[in-house]
Amino acid sequence: MDQNRVEHDLLGEIRLSSNDLFGIHTARASENFRLGGESLRQFPALLTALAQVKSAAAWANVKLGVLPEEIGNAIMAAAAEVAAGDLHEHFPLDVVQGGGGTSTNMNMNEVLATRATELLATAPATTPDVRVDPHDHVNRSQSTNDVMPTALNIAVLTTAQATVRSLRVVAESLRRQAARYRSLDRLGRTCLQDAVPVSAGLVHDGQASAVLSAARLLESAAGELRGVPLGATAIGTGLGAPPGYAAPALERLAEETGLALEPAANLSDGIASLEALASVADAMARGGRVLARVASDLRLLSSGPVGGMAEVRLPPMQAGSSIMPGKVNPVIPELVMQVSFQLEGGAHTVHLACAAGELEVTPWGPVVTAELLRGLRRLERVALLFATRCLDGMAWNEDAVRDNLRGSLREAVESAVEHGHAYAVTHFPLEPSPVTDPNHPAGTP
Template sequence: MKSSMGRVERDSIGEVMLPHHALWGVQTQRALENFPITGIPISHYPELVVALAQVKRACAQTNADLGVLARDKAEAITAACDAIIAGDHHAAFCVDVMQGGAGTSTNMNANEVIANLALQAMGHDHGAYRHLHPNDDVNRSQSTNDVYPTAIRLATLSYAETLLSSLSTLVEAFRAKGEAFAHVQKVGRTQLQDAVPMTLGQEFHGFATTLAEDIDRLRDLGRLLTEVNLGGTAIGTRINTPDGYAAAVVDALSKVTGRDLTPASDLIEASSDLGGFVMYSSALKRVVIKLSKICNDLRLLSSGPRAGLGEITLPPAQAGSSIMPGKVNPVIPEVVNQICFQAIGNDLTVTMAAEAGQLQLNAMEPVIFYKVMETMTTLTGGMDVLTTRCVQGITANEARCAELLEGSLVLATLLAPVVGYDAAARLSKTALTDGITLREACSKVGLDAGALGLA
């Protein structure tokens, strides 16, 4: 029903006034009013919007093929989905990413937008649902409980490709520095104490290696998200679906997405289990723990510039102080540290939300998706910045590395096999007590430093 103020739509609760040209409907409008939580609409994650349209397209095609949806309606729904997949109308996906209802508001936002786009193409007004209905047609043979879990898996897999590309680029940047610094001798340290000699190249190559391990790990765990419960509808019993629908719709979705998707072997279990997200989030946490440790190391190695270690110089990004002239801070590693702290907290949220499901459904899926995507997007941005504005511009302070190595006692370890552990320890203590080098300590006790390999 239309009025001068807009159009009126009804649901089981009552009437709602909508703008005439709004692509969404009554259930979306109620969600906008009920969940003004983060200010982040689901369109903030275009991968989710595209995934929803891919699911709806596959469902419409399968319903038409099985004879439970008129072909003209299926074609109109498919055309609407294709436009959304191409990037159109994303602003109409406006419900908050945080919501109660296990994703029902997100699913209905998609159903209503697709229905109104299809109605428009069929020559009908928005809201004229007697011609094509959001629930009866767009959502036919579906439930939020299989659509939403499937869509958030697809969205996560889609963005994962961007994250892995950024991670790979960062690994290569560290690897390149490892090669460039291979000749730079320096002090290796354990527990912040001088330990044994090493090269700066070995240190940076270690950074590359530890991060590279997780590229394959993330890819492997991503395969857990290719198992979907689409076709199970409400709780996995396949209620309100035609014979053969579950297998056919997953096959159709595989073709739409270009992904090798697998129907869950137990749709009841798959409707409530979020173990795949727990594992994937945990793998992301593993990455950020390593990355934060590396950023800590970069800050330590560049500390100074004159009263710290000062073995490397980070490219200056901005003035570091409003009061101390000339001070330059390691702001890029610092921001990446903070991104990593946030990701670790997000993993705890995912863990608690996955545990919080009851019986045949976990209603906490929205926060799981939100926090996994928040981690992936901020981590990707952080890795890109770390690569381009920090790692690629790092230079070695070779003179400082040589100075610290010469003045350290780390070469005592090399003496132990020659003169024995106790004698090497006495030499080290003598050098430390007298404030001299290990080479000078050898001369003091009558040992030939050159013959011992300290020349």
């Protein structure tokens, strides 16, 4: 049965449901930041990373003797549940909030404290009636200043790794199309005008190369996030942490995450600057642009099927009109292009947040969290959709390709090159212009 409990803080008291694991700070923040947007529970990578930070901190605190072992073990057990995807319903806060992420940190502290207290109450051979405190126990040796940037770096790094893998799936799909159509010559176009023949395979090779370059850039940018400021506590001073805390906490965190983490090159800069995350945002936007360029070209080449180029056939996904029978739209390329627009907007938001930082700590981490984790996830998903629901099933319409190639500049260019007159062919029209220049009578070059 749902029962109530009362919690107090410096502003007064609030009545909470006993079914909720969060406490008074989270309850107040839920009212203050009620945007109706995405809640923390919709960012599992962040909750997992933050729980892992809390677990590593508890382990180091026990090791250094500043936290009772039974309490530390209970905190680690509760954190493992959150990291495994449990208890996420107890994180109701909107991810974008004031206070630089303090409320997110406290939401985690309160949930872990309540759950750890429950675990202790049911565990044999423990001190009776032990209450785990969100501040004194779960947040021991920490500050929002250092744990939130650390958790954000880890969340973005792990999310970006999945995005990189998806981009490589796109590149592999394009490589297969390149091998399939290596010998198919098509009419190349510049400025949407007929140019010279080019192999369809060569085109797909170029597209694959561009996607791989974007994947490598994203991987490199995300790799810079391995340097984390754990142990910096309040504004990089290490205030409240015992001597020797940072090294074992970071070592344990690396074990928990499976990442090759290392101390930030400078702890003060590690909590005051978001520039490393801005580089990830740039790479994310580039990945979207590269996919959008491929999607845009396929959308144009598949136009028709009667009044357009009709050189490419895309797999039909759904009916394209509520009134015109038989119409099929290039919905997947259009999805890819729209996601790229969103990614550009997200990257711009990250840039603004980076530029607005001031003095010792930037409070704009929450909006960076939202834009990067959302954007990377969208890029990952749209890349997989592009590969599996468009690129893998596309085909060149070889009849249309040959019809368009026939009567193009090909024969004229080949003849001119053979006779050493390539300059004349490329700089003058092959036929008289319909507009007569009085200085150049019709029929003269």
